[in-house]
Amino acid sequence: MTKHIYIFSPSSAVRDKAAFKRGVARLKALGHDVEIDEAALATHQRFAGDDATRLAAIARAAASGADVALISRGGYGLTRILDALPYKAVAKAIAHGTEFVGLSDFTAFQQALLAKTGAVSWSGPAVGEDFGAEAGPDDIMEACFDDLLSGQGEGTGWRLPARDAEAASGMRSIHGAQLWGGNLCVLTSLLGTPYFPVIDKGVLFLEDVGEHPYRIERMLEQLRHAGVLARQKAILMGQFTGYRKVPNDRGFSLQGVVERLRGQIKVPVLTGLPFGHVPTKVLLPVGAKVEIAAEGRDVFMVWGHRHAHHH
Amino acid sequence: MTKHIYIFSPSSAVRDKAAFKRGVARLKALGHDVEIDEAALATHQRFAGDDATRLAAIARAAASGADVALISRGGYGLTRILDALPYKAVAKAIAHGTEFVGLSDFTAFQQALLAKTGAVSWSGPAVGEDFGAEAGPDDIMEACFDDLLSGQGEGTGWRLPARDAEAASGMRSIHGAQLWGGNLCVLTSLLGTPYFPVIDKGVLFLEDVGEHPYRIERMLEQLRHAGVLARQKAILMGQFTGYRKVPNDRGFSLQGVVERLRGQIKVPVLTGLPFGHVPTKVLLPVGAKVEIAAEGRDVFMVWGHRHAHHH
Known part of the structure; x- marks a missing residue:
């Protein structure tokens, strides 16, 4: 082919x-x-x-x-x-x-x-x-x-990390929600501009590299204060890598940032999405409608069959 | 006293x-x-x-x-x-x-x-x-x-850096403009939220520490794309310190960021404001009305007499 x-x-x-x-x-x-x-x-x-x-x-x-x-x-x-x-x-x-x-x-x-x-x-x-x-x-x-x-790709699936095993429990299946997102820092740098998509009841996925958890939290807070997070049906956290913990953290961690966020919005926050600045990454259609369902720790996201194009 | x-x-x-x-x-x-x-x-x-x-x-x-x-x-x-x-x-x-x-x-x-x-x-x-x-x-x-x-403070003044000597030439005096701003990264992290002031015809001052010029540019671009910069009467650039140039820059510099910005907005961009993460810093009233005038390289900013308070 x-x-x-x-x-x-x-x-x-x-x-x-x-x-x-x-x-x-x-x-x-x-x-x-x-x-x-x-x-x-x-x-x-x-x-x-x-x-x-x-x-x-x-x-x-x-x-x-x-x-x-x-x-x-x-x-x-x-x-x-x-x-x-x-x-x-x-x-x-x-x-x-x-x-x-x-x-x-x-x-x-x-x-x-x-x-x-x-x-x-x-x-x-x-x-x-x-x-x-x-x-x-x-x-x-x-x-x-x-x-x-x-043109065979129909979706992807991943397993929630053990410490987040309960994150999807009680989550209703999501139907016909628009998937969007990408790099948290780049996405947040569009907020307030005409280049930031206005998406209600969507599924927002995020990843980043080289950003300390306090900066990740500040960006998530900006999205939250702007009302973006509460408007979504799910937040998917990809891989956040390449940052250095510092002595000043004293227990402040990315896991804590995620747990705090869960206490602030009702939207499910699912971690472990295999996407980011890591070798093992899936492909994700930004702007496509997706379905999401979870069974225990297993999350499935489907965007339906896309026809192969022939030129 | x-x-x-x-x-x-x-x-x-x-x-x-x-x-x-x-x-x-x-x-x-x-x-x-x-x-x-x-x-x-x-x-x-x-x-x-x-x-x-x-x-x-x-x-x-x-x-x-x-x-x-x-x-x-x-x-x-x-x-x-x-x-x-x-x-x-x-x-x-x-x-x-x-x-x-x-x-x-x-x-x-x-x-x-x-x-x-x-x-x-x-x-x-x-x-x-x-x-x-x-x-x-x-x-x-x-x-x-x-x-x-x-309660004696009435304003401040500073001299434009030699390389920016022309920045204020032809600039009209500014009257009754609201001063606002501070740390660029923190300010930008409020954009799109209810905590970002909506200020037209104001004077925006900015400083930052530990942010590479490409990140400074990305934040300025966010403010520009959001229409914030063009709405001001002047942009005052304070001190941007504590970042490390990298080999990949190949001539990309903070000075270039400022010069590019000047080509994109009509608002005067004045550098050298003595404020930021540096020892020599003036005090600036965020939210107060100010007057600004320039004579050659000398910039004067006045916020008028504020009465001393007595308890």
């Missing part, structure tokens, strides 16, 4: 070219037709080319006719160009079967696209860190990516 | 007790009647006591009848208790002559108070880091604090 994969760089400059090359090679080894955007390795300061260069790269990805437009990496850069993104062209490309895939800084692109057009994009891997991982790509990530390519 | 100074801890736990003691001793040496809140040295996890303890401390500060209610330190903690702050009691205390002074995490208290009641509080020093500084308190900080105590 050869697919056309278009690789582009909307955010930070690709510094780890070895990982990028490994990722491209892996996608080719899987049998795909890999097209690399002409500016994928461009650099300007921290960025993969200046703002105009990255905007043009996104426009080319939208015009590529590829099955998947996949980011090289995250980092920082989309916030700067939200005013000028080719939203209509991207939405049109998605309607014609190009799936946009990425994470981290890409969260800004995904929420803004959803807010402006309602188009569905995918939270998922990046070329370098995932397909180009030095230890080799993660099996589950690749299987989920393959599900997307084949 | 003996004044009654009430010291309280609304945010993080006081870990540097030596600095706290030095600060208290310094205020006493200046001739003041220093009252220390019973929970000023309380600890709970990262915090100066649990949420209820810190809320009670704020209520006691409001009921103290002091001339100044001064924070022991910033850190993190006010975000958690914004829903329950005794806004009316604090506003009433301020109306009766108690000036609330602090910075950093205190920014959340100040903006929420302004949004809820319109009451004016002061961005200024903290006990430990400022009055208790190991090298001794900064002269200018102490002079500004003394101006507040004596």
